[in-house]
Amino acid sequence: MFIQTEATPNPATMKFLPGKPVLNDRTLDMPTREAATQSPLAERLFGLPHVGGVMLGPDFISVTKTDGDWQQIKPSVLGAIMEHFMSGAPVLAESATVAASGDDEFFDPADAETVATIKDLIETRVRPAVAGDGGDITFRGYKEGIVYLHMKGACSGCPSSTATLKHGIQNLLRHFVPDVQEVRPM
Structure with missing residues (x-):
């Protein structure tokens, strides 16, 4: 190996x-x-x-x-x-539960279409790039034009995480979803 x-x-x-x-x-x-x-x-x-x-x-x-x-x-x-x-030991214990994405999300049902677009962009464009650096990012919520994301792994303590959120992800989402005003960590 x-x-x-x-x-x-x-x-x-x-x-x-x-x-x-x-x-x-x-x-x-x-x-x-x-x-x-x-x-x-x-x-x-x-x-x-x-x-x-x-x-x-x-x-x-x-x-x-x-x-x-x-x-x-x-x-x-x-x-x-x-x-x-x-x-040959398992990676996870039998009793372990890995939260499915979507747990504890918050957004107004009227924003469901906007949220679907945001999630698609995160899944297809953001997560693969962040995973390449040893981290992960998940959608947590959307309220009044603000997207809330959770950064994990290498991204959670990375000095570049604020720049990644503000300049990279925020600009990407604003480009494709004009209703997005800001991206914040959660």
Whole structure:
């Protein structure tokens, strides 16, 4: 098994590509050791020194370090990922539930068509680009011209996340959906 790694815009986070599906079409962000009980893989990673966050994506694993140098941390993370996949253990615990996109969303039913367009743009244009950097972004709501998004993984602590939201995503949505006035993190 060969695992590739990629740097992310957030220097505290590194993206690991195990070369096989991790979580199919969903993402699961586990920013704490307590949240990692949903995943034997995440628990194994949190057992390593300096691991402060884990996000599982469709075909990647993002690991956020608390401190230290990636040159010292990376070999143990690679080893833990490789051991997990070679053991045949599941990525998620049987009791784990990954929230489906759409849970806890808010918007006025009169805005359903606008929201559908926003969601389509996020799914087809924004999420693939953000996943390329080891993160994820999901629609949370729309109210009075403001789109609320949730950033996860490498994106949640990235210094560039505000610029990504304000200049990239906001401009994209305004171009295709004139009713959008602003994009805010949630």
